[in-house]
Amino acid sequence: MKNKSACISIGIICVVLATAMTIQIRTMQKENSAVSQAFANSELKDSLLEWKEKSDNAEDNLEKSIARLEEVRKASTSNDNSSAEKQEELKKYNQLLGITDVQGEGIVITVTDSAQDNTAMDLNNLIVHDSDLRSLVNELANAGAEAISINDERIVSTTAITCAGNVILINGNKVGSPFEIKAIGNQESLYGAITRAGGYAYALKARSVQVDAKKSNNVEIAKYTGALTQKYMGNNN
Amino acid sequence: MEKKKKSKVIKEKKPINKATLVLSIVAGIITLLLVASIFLQFRTVNESRELDIENMRDDELRTQIASYKSKYEETMEQYTANQNTINEYETAINENKETTELLDQEIEQSKTLLGLTNVKGSGVIVTLTDTDESLYTYVSDDLLLLLNELKYAGAEAISINDNRIINLADIVTLNDGLIILYGDVRLTSPYVVKAIGDPTYLMSTLSIKNSGYIDQMKANGMAIEVKQDNNIEIGAYTREIDSKYLQEVQ
Numbered sequence: 001m002k003n004k005s006a007c008i009s010i011g012i013i014c015v016v017l018a019t020a021m022t023i024q025i026r027t028m029q030k031e032n033s034a035v036s037q038a039f040a041n042s043e044l045k046d047s048l049l050e051w052k053e054k055s056d057n058a059e060d061n062l063e064k065s066i067a068r069l070e071e072v073r074k075a076s077t078s079n080d081n082s083s084a085e086k087q088e089e090l091k092k093y094n095q096l097l098g099i100t101d102v103q104g105e106g107i108v109i110t111v112t113d114s115a116q117d118n119t120a121m122d123l124n125n126l127i128v129h130d131s132d133l134r135s136l137v138n139e140l141a142n143a144g145a146e147a148i149s150i151n152d153e154r155i156v157s158t159t160a161i162t163c164a165g166n167v168i169l170i171n172g173n174k175v176g177s178p179f180e181i182k183a184i185g186n187q188e189s190l191y192g193a194i195t196r197a198g199g200y201a202y203a204l205k206a207r208s209v210q211v212d213a214k215k216s217n218n219v220e221i222a223k224y225t226g227a228l229t230q231k232y233m234g235n236n237n
Numbered sequence: 238m239e240k241k242k243k244s245k246v247i248k249e250k251k252p253i254n255k256a257t258l259v260l261s262i263v264a265g266i267i268t269l270l271l272v273a274s275i276f277l278q279f280r281t282v283n284e285s286r287e288l289d290i291e292n293m294r295d296d297e298l299r300t301q302i303a304s305y306k307s308k309y310e311e312t313m314e315q316y317t318a319n320q321n322t323i324n325e326y327e328t329a330i331n332e333n334k335e336t337t338e339l340l341d342q343e344i345e346q347s348k349t350l351l352g353l354t355n356v357k358g359s360g361v362i363v364t365l366t367d368t369d370e371s372l373y374t375y376v377s378d379d380l381l382l383l384l385n386e387l388k389y390a391g392a393e394a395i396s397i398n399d400n401r402i403i404n405l406a407d408i409v410t411l412n413d414g415l416i417i418l419y420g421d422v423r424l425t426s427p428y429v430v431k432a433i434g435d436p437t438y439l440m441s442t443l444s445i446k447n448s449g450y451i452d453q454m455k456a457n458g459m460a461i462e463v464k465q466d467n468n469i470e471i472g473a474y475t476r477e478i479d480s481k482y483l484q485e486v487q
Contacts, residue, residue, distance in 0.1 A: 005257070006256075006257050006260040006261055006264065009261065009264060010260070010264050013264060013267070013268050017268075017271050017275075020275060021275070024275070024278065041295050041298060044295060044298040044299065044302065045298060047298075047302055048298055048301055048302050048305070051302050051305035051306050051309060052305050054305070054309050055305045055306075055308045055309040055312065058308075058309050058312040058313050058316065059312055061312075061316050062312050062315055062316045062319070065316050065319040065320055065323065066319060068319075068323055069319050069322055069323050069326070072323055072326035072327055072330065073326060073336075073340070073343075075326075075330060076326050076329055076330050076336040076339075077336055077340065082337065083336065083337055083340060086337070086340045086341070086344060087340065089344055090340065090343055090344050090347060091485065092480060093344065093347035093348060093351060094347055095480065095483050095485065096351055096404070096478050096480055096483070097347060097350055097351055097404075098404065100485070100486075101485075101486040102483045102484065102485065102486060103484050103485075103486050104482040104483050104484045105482055106482065131378075131382075134381060134382075134385060135378075135381075137405075138377075138381055138407050138408065138409070139407075141405040141406065141407035142407035142409055142420065144479065145405060146405070146479055146480055146481070146482050146483050147483060148405065155404065155405065156404055157350070157351070157352065157388075157403060157404035158388050158391070158392070158393070159388060159404075160385050160386075160388040160389035161385060162385070162389055164296075164297050164300045164301070165294055165296070165297040167297065169304065172304040172305070172307075172308050174301075184482050184483060185482050186481075186482065220486060226308055226311065226312060227308075227311040227312045227314060227315035227316075228315070228350050229311050229314055229315060229393075230346070230349060230350065230393060231393070231435075232358040232359055232360065232393050232433050232434050232435060233349070233356040233357065233358040233393045233394050233433045233471075234356065234357055234358055235345075235349060235354055235355070235356060235357075236354075236355040236356050236357035236470055237354075237355060
């Protein structure tokens with residue numbers, strides 16, 4: 001039989017491939033019991049990955065254009081005093097808008113889902129919800145925070161903190177426990193707001209959610225990487 | 238796969254026969270394709286793990302897709318606007334012209350986005366009223382939730398009882414039930430919340446059945462009224478925005 005060796009090699013290949021596929025499918029099943037559903041919506045997933053990539057690329061381009069804008073702005077006004085003042089003014093506004101990186105004294109708070117595995121307790125109480133994050137942001141703002149971020153998502157004027165199913169979205173991006181909340185402002189009053197009896201963080205701790213606050217002389221908060229647009233509002237002087 | 242290579246090598250030592258050659262080439266191609274497909278599959282699984290989209294349900298996936306889509310569009314819009322400003326600066330530099338005007342425009346734009354100017358546009362007006370039939374009176378959390386919903390629906394400017402809401406606005410309910418904005422502005426019923434943005438989108442977000450803001454409030458027996466308006470005027474934030482502690486990152 002001339003073809004014997006070929007047949008044998010094909011046979012071996014088949015065995016190897018079948019084994020690999022079986023292992024693969026079994027791994028996936030172990031990982032995710034909803035595997036059949038995962039196949040069903042694979043088109044949606046492809047679409048999601050595609051849009052995420054597009055959006056990430058656009059953000060990269062935006063970042064480059066911001067850097068370039070700063071360059072030409074500087075270059076165009078290098079020998080003009082009133083312009084230098086105006087540039088400072090613009091810089092200040094952009095810091096407040098959240099579209100530049102900032103630093104200063106403040107606090108860093110880490111909020112983590114409860115480690116308790118006590119089924120007697122309501123599971124809803126043990127995890128951190130979008131409403132919890134909103135309340136903490138409000139409390140920090142009340143204590144005079146000038147810039148806040150959660151897991152590096154800068155809180156800007158258009159920021160919504162929402163949940164979609166079991167994920168929390170900030171600025172449209174997914175965030176999860178542990179949540180690192182950074183705030184710049186007077187560190188004593190920020191720390192006081194988070195540690196005071198009767199405060200929101202106090203209520204979180206009562207639910208056995210872990211809240212850990214640390215004062216810092218230098219908190220760095222990254223800028224908002226999305227766009228702030230003005231499509232519907234016009235000036236009304 | 239190594240096994241396959243080995244068998245190929247062994248085979249080649251034997252006198253080469255045409256049929257065998259064809260067969261092994263075909264086998265080789267098939268193997269290559271399968272290996273490639275398995276490789277791709279593994280990569281897809283890895284990628285989806287990165288986003289944790291494996292465990293997402295269809296509606297979550299759709300929400301995420303929509304969110305990335307609108308983010309992409311907004312980012313591109315801002316990018317184009319920046320490119321235009323860059324071009325204007327570059328032209329001014331080349332022609333040795335004044336750029337003060339350009340700088341003023343940029344400052345004006347930032348002030349508008351911060352809430353430091355009067356603005357007008359289309360949007361919605363939400364009126365929350367405490368009535369005798371209400372199960373409880375409106376509290377700061379209700380207002381904060383409404384602000385969050387409006388922002389989610391793309392509101393560009395918001396005011397409550399004619400107080401402009403800027404970033405990091407704080408609203409608290411004191412022990413005696415008073416609702417306080419910015420630490421010292423007292424808010425009372427009726428709470429008139431104006432928002433400028435896409436009226437249809439604002440309206441439909443608030444009107445989502447059961448989980449939307451309107452139904453949530455109504456389920457609690459609260460009085461709420463929402464109407465679209467094509468000519469909403471929202472005044473500027475008139476105080477100084479604190480920035481004592483913010484420093485530039487070098």
